[in-house]
Amino acid sequence: MKRLTLLRHAKSSWDEPDADDFDRPLNDRGWKAARRMGKALKHRKIHFDVAIASTAARVRETLDGLEETYGDFLFPVHFDQRVYLASSDELLRIVRALPADAERALIVGHNPGLERLAITLTADDDDLRHKVEEGLPTAALVEIELPVDQWIEVGPGDGTVEELILPRELD
Template sequence: MKTLTLLRHAKSGWDDPVARDFDRPLNPKGQRAAAMVGRHMKALGLAFDHVVASPATRVAETLDHVRQGYGDDLAPVWDQRIYLASTATLLDVVHDLPVGAEHVLLAGHNPGLEELVLLLVPDGAALRDEVEIKFPTATLAEMTFETAAWDGVKAGKGTLTRFVRPRDLDPSLGPDTP
């Protein structure tokens, strides 16, 4: 069995005067949400034997704040393909994961992450409706697959075992709060 956990980057700062979208940093709310998600990951006992992430600033900062709450270095492999990737590209990234990795964290962006969950998890599955409504920033989605190899991850074959939004952990991290 393979376990794939997706993490959308935390809320970024649109007010920051950066020249490129790639360089946009987190805002203070995003920093708090990422640390809270990290603490929750630790409380759940989540462990990863491989982490792959977009090299965008907001993803790198998200992982840094998650690490602060999680208490362990996630040591990501940076993969440029994940930056604003389509679902097809993200699925290629998944299929290219190391054979020996059983529990993988993939950190990136929407709409790709949300669309990947909707592709991999069949209609009517538990929690899928929540993903369809919205996959907010700093949200975790965990899926399991009955396969021995990552290239066995196919459309409609995943089980969504966890969908955790920052507002589920702390209502002040929900929409329309500073």
């Protein structure tokens, strides 16, 4: 059994409309949400064996905010340019290439790819999945249980949404 967690980056700033999308930082609301999510992960004792993250500034800052309240990450974080604005197909290729010994993996990136991946990987049979279909807001986290022994075996409809954490529901 594998667990895949998808985390959308926190709310980014649009203060500089001419700035390159890749370089947009978090705004104050985004920093607050990232810290709240880190606290929620720590409280729920959710941990990871490995993380793959987009190289975009807002993703790096989201991870910084998480770590402030979660504590030191005891797992490696690999920044991968392919995650930046990746399609669900590209993200699935990344999932299938995760280290075999990792039981719990985290991918931190962007929509619409993350949302579509969550929908693709899960069966249309529960309320949490339906909430994901309604939209994955910034700083939202989806944890998917996958009944496979190896990441390469992950396929459409295999998983179940086990947890959906929305920052607006924390406090």
